[in-house]
Amino acid sequence: MPPSRTTRKQRRDAMEQRVLAAAEQLVRDGENFGELSVERLAGVSGISRSTFYVHFEDKGDLARRMTKAVVADLEEVSTDWWSTADQADRGQLRTAIGAIIDVYRHRGAAFTLVSQAAAVDESVADELRGLMRRLIDRTRQAIELGQAAGAMRPVEPRETAAVLIWMIERVGHQMLRPSDSGGHDKVADVLTDIIWSTLYRV
Amino acid sequence: MPPSRTTRKQRRDAMEQRVLAAAEQLVRDGENFGELSVERLAGVSGISRSTFYVHFEDKGDLARRMTKAVVADLEEVSTDWWSTADQADRGQLRTAIGAIIDVYRHRGAAFTLVSQAAAVDESVADELRGLMRRLIDRTRQAIELGQAAGAMRPVEPRETAAVLIWMIERVGHQMLRPSDSGGHDKVADVLTDIIWSTLYRV
DNA sequence: ATCATTTCCGGACACGTTGTCCGGACAGAG
């Protein structure tokens, strides 16, 4: 028999992807990740509970993979702002913030899942802390560059970067519920105004 | 027999307070609230497991009361700022922020407990969201008053209030680890600068 | 001082979840 079009590993990855997507969807529908039983998770994913344990060590394992999957999106979209931070261009800032907001909007459930899991599972929390640390660090560098270029006010680079990143993170979780999607632009405007006022506006 | 010096209700409240304090202490020592069994919780508090259920509906009930307690602390210390928000006085703002930071510093474990519980227990999350909404609402009113008095910039009151409150919450929770207590003043300075730049500085 | 009430304890119970293991079915790989 010739190797079928879908290899074993492909199907394996596809299934695990299905489980991740199902978990994300459940959280998006308002379920609490911590209150989800493996039974329910497996059922929605179309596999049996025992099969779940073949693919995942436990629920925390799932959350850790979700964390990694989500990290790239945020980091990638943040690059736009970091690279133009030394130009005091409010329009560019607004565009960059809008892009970040979009990531939270589309993958918001994944972030919520990760946050909920991090509160319970220390290894997930470590994974998340590492991500935030990287974001903060690169933002700090951007601020230092902007200050060197004379485009930014003399704020404390390290602390300001941390506060702004945590602010964006929290807003992404708490204020971008799909329910009131009308206000998303307004939220992006407000974030832009706060960052602009803090970093650039003389 | 004359009523003893401590009435029933007094002792009841005292015991429940002891349980709250014990839980807070356990979290302060690095325990995860979600992984704490009622057995352990009761044991540390010096009561039996069955007695715990006489005083608390469940672990979530304990967390909800903790939530009310800590947010009440926040609300009380925030009053100073809300009442003077229409005066563009940076020193007053800095003092108010410092007071808020102090609450997070001293009751940090309680906030951690609430966060951990909210991640697992939807009712705790609801309680927290509701109480935060109150903080946001009063901040929004303060902004509207400040704008009416001509002291503040024309920001969106509702969204800006929400973003700033969530920013403070996240910073208090993530950036005020007792380990590096030296940076707390710097954090308060940065928060003050951000809020000042956003709301007041022309 | 006596008596009723409240409070606490320890133990039991049914229930749900977890993580592990197994035998058997089935399809893809060699």
Add this chain to the structure above:
DNA sequence: CTCTGTCCGGACAACGTGTCCGGAAATGAT
């Protein structure tokens, strides 16, 4: 065709939960 990987369903022990009970102890009222 045979072997191997994958999945299922079911079982299991272990643990935590929330509820209930009987009895002991402390407390308040008479």
